[in-house]
Amino acid sequence: MTRSVIRLITTPEDHRIARLAAAAIGLALIDAAIPLPLPGVKPGLSNIVTLIVLARFGWGTAAWVSGLRVIAGGILLGHLLSPGFFMSLTGAVVSLFVLAGAIHLPRRWFGPISWSVLAAFAHIAGQLLLARLWLIPHDGLFLLVPVFAVAALVFGIINGLIAARLLADPSFINTGTPHV
């Protein structure tokens, strides 16, 4: 019997994605542990990683990190393929679409804070749409829109500020990866 060896050839890019995704997953777990009064309202701390990756390495890497975070986060939190997972996935996908457009805004005027707020609003819009179509097919859901909108604005600004701060940090520029 011959021993078969499966060797995965990984590039430095893969290592970088894995490292960044690990940071995002860690923050996603912290996110899930923070108690908040209303289900669905979350700070979305792992999006800080997405924003930093977007600014440093571009949209493709950000999409990888975001996707890995959703799937691995789903496995670790035990909600893979459950409604909560699909809400998370929808939010991530819609946000990434908006971010793909947002990064083309002139950098001189629009920074990570703009991206963060835009992505946060896209996130809740996508999730509300999915919830309305699939989970809670009733217009009463839209009574919660103001709550989600305010949460998106507040957490969007906070996450954007943190990302902007980390990106402006000189020690951070040299290593290129977050120390989480």
Add this chain to the structure above:
Amino acid sequence: MSWLSLVRRGDWLVAFIGAMLCALSFALAWQSGVAEKAIVRRGGEIFAELELSRDRQIEVTGPLGITTIAVSKGRVRVVSDPGQHQYCVRQGWLERAGEIAICAPNQVSVQIAGRKEPYDSLSY
């Protein structure tokens, strides 16, 4: 390094638009719930305006006697009426804006008012 220096000019704009969206969502989502009420008329004049969110029962005295009107779970109906044909009682619960029950003999009517009424009146 101050946090404020990280905010670029366009970021302020985006945050401002976001705040406007929030204000708009408050106005759109939470306004209609307050406006829903039933208008009770006696002899063509407004006798009472009932909030549909609060369950209650009122009695209106007309030429023939007492008409009882009840609000429950966001709906309103005529519970009893001294009129001969009982049309307004048999109409049952009224739920949508614009729906009306008229107890003509006793000159009492109850109509649901809303932000937007789909029609002025209905006749069968």
